[in-house]
Amino acid sequence: MITVDFSRLNVQPGSRILDIGCGSGRHTCEAYRLKEIQVTGADLNPRDLLEARGRLEYHDQLGEHGGGTWSLSAADVTRLPFADESFDLVICSEVLEHIPDHGKAMGEIVRVLKPGKPLVVSVPRWLPERICWTLSDEYFNANQGHVRIYRKKDLIRHLERTGTRFLDHHYAHSIHSPYWWLKCLVGPTRTDSTAVNLYHRLLTWDIMQKPWITRSIDRLLNPLLGKSLVLYFRKV
Template identity: 45%
Template sequence: MLTVDFDKLPVGPGDRVLDLGAGGGRHAFEVLRRGADVVAFDQDAGEMESVAAMFAAMDKEGEIPAGARAETVVGDALDMPFPDAYFDQVIASEVLEHIPDDLAAMAEIVRVLKPGGQVAVTVPSFLPERVCWALSEDYHTAPGGHIRIYTLAELRAKLKSSGLEVGGHHHAHGLHTPYWWLKCAVGVNDDRNPLAKAYHELLVWDIMKRPAVTRIAEAVLNPLIGKSVVVYGRKPA
């Protein structure tokens, strides 16, 4: 399940891409499939072990184009172990809402990005996130959870103040928002609720099959209640 639109953030052979806060590696895997070199970076060592294992499995199955390379790095988003102007593109998907000093993290993104390089930043959308916070305290008070709710204007302003030229944006995962509202209403840690389980099965089916009816539904819902907002930008050349 990708949040970033790679038509808006083109990557390919010869590019070096950072997936900051890579988590389970979904964007890193797609970058690698497109032939670019990718670094999956996260503070969770366990997640990075799983991502490294997936990289190895992709290589074994012949899913990696010739010449493309992948690695995992464990570290702090506020002090990344990379030289200045090292990456052609940076993806920061669903990570800034977890970081107390988000401006310092944005400054690090700009530092490691080459002049003229592109960035895609995704965070939870304001309205869906605000409803989740109102429905459940557990949703946002768990250790390592979300510590802020961005408005689109705030995110764009902070990225611009960090030195990026901010471009277009879009929303994603409109079908997922009702699921999280339902989870927050019945208990985010309750995996037995039949309605939540049924909706989760629907989402898994949609991800696997991608039928036309749900693609149309999500396209309609995304501008209204898309769970994530994606902002694209560029470091001035």
């Protein structure tokens, strides 16, 4: 699922994009669709990088790209192996909630961004995440180790201290929130819950087919129940 709204970013041909904590490459692949982009996906998990490579190679086979290039890097967000001011856009989606030293991570993602260029950060939204933590003591460990829950104003303040200016925000994936609440109720690591598996099939159908009804419901409920908080900044 795509969390970042690329239409807000006005990415120019030839831009260099870093997707840090790229996971299986969802945003890396979406950026690769833009015209003549040089996109780098970076993550610490080798399995995720292998999956991202497979997805990017599949885009190459189908010709579903904008004529640019892609690369992948094994990288720690607190010690990025890139020079200062290397990228025209940095995406850090659903990463900071996993990082104990999030201040160092924020400093790094801003360090490698060129002045005047955009930074996009998304994290789990406070209310849906708090409900998950309340429903299950296992959730924050089972979900790859969430170490904190952010309030919007606090995260904005942290990132502006690193030399960025807050521009805008939106919420995303409201129909995913009940799925995670349901998982927490039955046990976040269980795989035999019929209700959870049926809901997962619904979400997979929504992602693959993009039907108007679920997309409309998602947009309608995002201001209230959106699972992700998406923040847009510019480096000063």
